[in-house]
Amino acid sequence: MKTVMVTGPGQTAVLDVERPEIGPRDVLVKMRACGICGSDGFYIAIGGIPPRQGATPLGHEPAGEVAEVGAEVEGLEVGDHVVLNPMAAGDGIIGSGGAQGGLSEYVAVRDAKVGTHLVTVPKEIPFPVVALNEPMAVARHAVNRTRPKAGDKVVVFGAGPIGLGAAIGYKLRGAHVVVVDIVPNRLDKALKIGADAVINSAEEDVAKRLIELHGQAPPSFAQGERSGTDIYLDAAGAPVVIQTVTATARQGATLGIVAVHKKPVELDFGSILTTELTIVLSMGYPTEIFEVTRDIAENWEKYALIVSDTIPFAQAERALTLASTPGAAEKVVVTFD
Structure with a gap:
């Protein structure tokens, strides 16, 4: 062979x-x-x-x-x-x-x-x-790591296969999902697979748009206006994503990272201390490889768009x-x- x-x-x-x-x-x-x-x-x-x-x-x-x-x-x-x-x-x-x-x-x-x-x-x-199935299991593990619940407000950075798979996973959990990318046809695809809204970060102010879409968080120790977003997922691997999240995250928000960062990323603990931001990393699919198979079987036309x-x-x-x-x-x- x-x-x-x-x-x-x-x-x-x-x-x-x-x-x-x-x-x-x-x-x-x-x-x-x-x-x-x-x-x-x-x-x-x-x-x-x-x-x-x-x-x-x-x-x-x-x-x-x-x-x-x-x-x-x-x-x-x-x-x-x-x-x-x-x-x-x-x-x-x-x-x-x-x-x-x-x-x-x-x-x-x-x-x-x-x-x-x-x-x-x-x-x-x-x-x-x-x-x-395999890359969608990677995406599903990232979703599971951030522990979403129905009604959560989620933003996914990166509309590649993993980001789109995660967006589908969050929607299946009942979340409101915003997808951020810089490529218009990727953003169009995000809407087709069910995202509630998209942001072109090359043309729009992400922080401002998230406040418009997810509301403004109540006052806290953190300085400046903060988005009401509950979960951020980095499926892009760009340092600016981390900078955006730490500058806009509300008290008690969660940041999940599934993207591979090829270079070290600076993280200001002094800044994020005031938000008590929870950061979780996601690698592989310890239990999700066949969990996601059921969803693909039930929603394969949507997954086919990827x-x-x-x-x-x-x-x-x-x-x-x-x-x-x-x-x-x-x-x-x-x-x-």
Whole structure:
């Protein structure tokens, strides 16, 4: 079979490798779609995951169809559509340092257990949408970390796939959601997936607009006018987001950070002391990988709006280049025949 691997710093190749053989407790999944994540570009740049000897398989957002089922595996049949949990694989995280990658024609799930390693999904959901499961689990963990409740006023900075996924998650919890970005078509998409309002931070005063949308917070020790926003989520990774939040957050607000900040960010504890701002970090998806699957199944048309480009596996290297080119695409998914 063919698989995409990192072969050196800045280098990838589609290589021929042996198709996995399965045992009685294993499942062989024919890949039907695999999303490309920003971290894939990072893995390529550094030459491995982590840098190591030999080629490294890519692709950690896999969705597929069951091709073979071991005799001892329960709850699965050939032809079932499934989504995988990359972090549960016994031979290492799929596409993130493990022995297998989702940008392959087949993936073997060892000691497969439904609900732990993979789950079935309705067959009417297009595979590119199913392949959103992993990044949407990342977004859902960020939502869960900020502990929203119905009626909360939320602002999400960044209308990329994670930010949009989080916006959907907050709306499903009954929150009022504002999305901030600088790209008009991203803001249009945020409205289509259900955001209550959007702010173009390149053209508008974010602090002023948040007060207009979420009201002004009651007076407190903090100086200046403060927004009534309850939860801020940084899915953008820009230092200005942190500066904006600390300057506008009300007493007792929460700041969640799911974005990767590539450089240190200055944080003035003296300033935020007066607001008792709660800051929570979010990484991965400890419990959310299949929690979000149910929501995707029920709302897949809305999630489908997040996918911007689908590219066939035969052009996988072009897909990787497109996904890593700033501004060229928002969410690229590789599809398999």
